[in-house]
Amino acid sequence: MMPTLFRRPMPFLLAALVCSVFGTNLCTAAEKVLTAAAYAADITPLKFPVSSNGQMQDRMVSRVHDPLHARCLVLDDGKSRIAIIVSDSCMIPREVIDATKAKIEKLAGIPVNQILISATHTHTAVSLAGVFLSEPAPGYAEFYSDRVAEGVAQAIKQLAPARIGWGAAKNPTQVFNRRWKLKSGAVGNDPFGGVTDRARMNPGYGNPDVTEPAGPIDPDVSIVAVQTTTGQPIAVLANYSLHYVGSGVPGDSLSADYFAAFADRMTQLLHATDVKPAFVGIMSNGTSGDINNVNYSLPKSPMPPAEGQYKVVADSVARTAFDVYEKLEFHNWVPLSVREQELELKVRKPTPEELTKAEALIAAAPGGKLTTAPQIYARESVLIHKFPDTVKLRLQAIRIGKLGIAAIPCEVFAEIGLAIKQHRAPAPTFTIELANGYNGYLPTPEQHALGGYETWRARSSYLEVGASVKIQAVIDELLKDGAK
Template sequence: MHAIPATWAFRIPAAVILLAFSCYLQTGNSRVLAEETKPVFRAGAATSNITPPLGELIVGGWQPIPATNIHDELHARCLVLDDGNVKLAIVLCDNVGIPREVFDLAKQKIEAATGIPASHLLLAATHTHSATTARGPLKTLAETDFTDYQRFLAHRISDGVRRALAQLEPARIGWGKIDEPSEVFNRRWFVTDTSLLANPFGGIDRVRMNPPRGSSRLDRPAGPVDPEISFVSVQSLEGRPIALLANYSLHYVGGVRSGDVSADYFGYFAKFIGDKLGATDQSPPFVGILSNGTSGDVNNINFREQSPRKYERYEKMQEVAEKVASRVFEAHQQLTFHDWVPLAAQHMDLTLKTRQPTPAMVDHFAKITASSESNSSRRRSREEIYAERIGKIQQAPEEVSIPLQVIGIGDLGISAIPFETFAETGLELKDRSPFKDTFTIELANGSYGYLPTPEQHRLGGYETWLGTSYVEENASRKIVESLLEMFRSLQQDNGRK
């Protein structure tokens, strides 16, 4: 660069020199100011113990039984994200299904204590079948109407979110997916033997849930499965793992001792993924979370084959959790982390009609009830259980308002459905979502029974029986369209950030 001749210096007015220097200072100050005002992405996580007292009823089977032992503690596993403008929380609870009223009470407490709006709180159950009940005939948010455990659960969920909020720190976030097809099988089957298809309503279905394993009478599965494990990982700016939330469309695994309380494979996953990420014995503690995807018609039994061997108690659920954690860890090695992504959430209530018993059903179960009253000492039959359920439905409202929710994390969309949802519904949402990546958390923000598609309703089977499924047969279609519309709105909002 050539120097300016000294003889030229007098030709540059002092005002011009001052103006140039002022512009330089303003540009530098603007750059510094932009750095200072750039939003910071933060994350925090915590667990909250929700283990019930012994004696509470475990409701995973046909007949409730009292809890006599705690095999492993139950938790509400909480993740809070903050993009500098929007905060949201995701909580997974070790429970078979939690009523909306209990979740709403928890949200009420969280919003009052933290300011995070209820629309930005996604609370869900894992669907472990070895936890005690949080259900009950609730109609208001008056705490006096709740059972002791329901009040305790709502408080502990609130406490967990508040503790996760207190752990917020600058963080990076990434998400990924990987398939694990070896543990997901559709449990609804077409069979060639009509004796396997009788239902408690006095009729014959077209498909059977959980048919005999390895039977020559099996024809084909009645629906698809979703083998994909989706996950979200957050870590500190230095690379310390903070939390990992995974999603797998597999029902509980089971294999517990009678009377044991356990978080099932969801709890084991939380431990195993922390071990694989080298996140044990750190402070703050790492939080592993596994949510239940759309698995209302899926379990891990390969019905084509005889059981290869007899598993010890808790062995199979550990095997499944280890396999899922290993696959997540494998994909995690290739993960791209982002220093900042926009967050967004939307919530709506959708009104659905409830299914009502036909006069023929009422007459059928009236006869069942009359005959069972004369022999009350024996174990109740399937017909007697459904007679009781039909009696309750006759007293229930003809409409129900159910909560739907979507969350946007950058290019990732998460939908929340308060039902045990069939795999094909989750696959449709993934296929039609405007987000690059999508997964669904079921039994979220409430618990309203099974959600078969209209096509599956026509096939019958346990998941479609009135008393197992409560809402109109077209409900899944209305829910999918509502969620997709919310996704589109959410993506537009994210695009404006």
């Protein structure tokens, strides 16, 4: 913390005078000013109907339940300017992210390697990535990247002296591991004709074939908060490891799911409804590849809440975030840095026999219509066969003072996020998944051995079995103090 006398930014001449009178230490503190701003860019499409991915079958939606946003946070420590953008999208491929970063650099001047762009993973957004039977919505990627670049430029216009704090608290009430271990003797089918799976996703309530969840949860609600030097909230960037909620959002409509409802609730709790510039709540997705909001240890499905489950989750998580906010220690200045590294990983490609079998399944589909899981996965096998043998992932680590933020372009299993946190403990850390690209699910090698949906080869899961080990090693290194 700086001495009280110097909490307000000083004009340069006054700062220089203080330097000459009080000496170098105070001089350095007085010159360092953190500036921050946030802006929520509307990325709701203008043309309907439009493809919305997140299911096996494609869905064309023609209504807006609630608007989609790319929530942009810009921070500047006087040396380094960074942007963190969290978009209401299911997943965003690297080429769309790279094009968007290039537009941001051109329009707003932030270098491409100082930007994080992630997807919240709402399953009711516009298709930007091809997954299962959804393909990217024509024209939307360009619209999206224009809007995001304009949003960052707008945030930069609002940059003002700020202070920053971070913290975390646990909320285990809204997260459940959705993969359950199968009892010995229970049959675990996969869509390729195999029966070797030992784990099942979303087994249903009271399923006699399953024993226990196949992995842990991460209950942390982590936040980074920025406010003006007089205490007016600017933004809260939160992080929670929950896939999405969905329940309560009509299936034929676009919606930002609980991620936007969290932002609204946070605005209310902070009494920031009327502040100018507008307060921006941001919920980023943590490591939720195997996590959802359904408690299958209950004997049967509970009655859905009248106001929609996504609002119940948003309220619960926002209350935890608000509790953290109220106890935060704010810093008038902290150093900022972004580090990136490319990692080349092998693609799990089908064998010639698997490819032949897949092609035969597709050829036999009546009228060429793919309706069953084996047919849809057969098409995925053909598409993965056309992938290069290796792909390059961009891994990134942001440092905000002592806080570390990892960014991984996958749907990361919770235990990997916990291991990344553990590696840096007691220093605070969280991971934003589906960031800077999209490379499918990221199970550990042990989870691959159990099988189940998240391991089935498709554009939603294709990295080599050992990918998580290599990714974590790079992330741990990037997050180190003094890492280059």
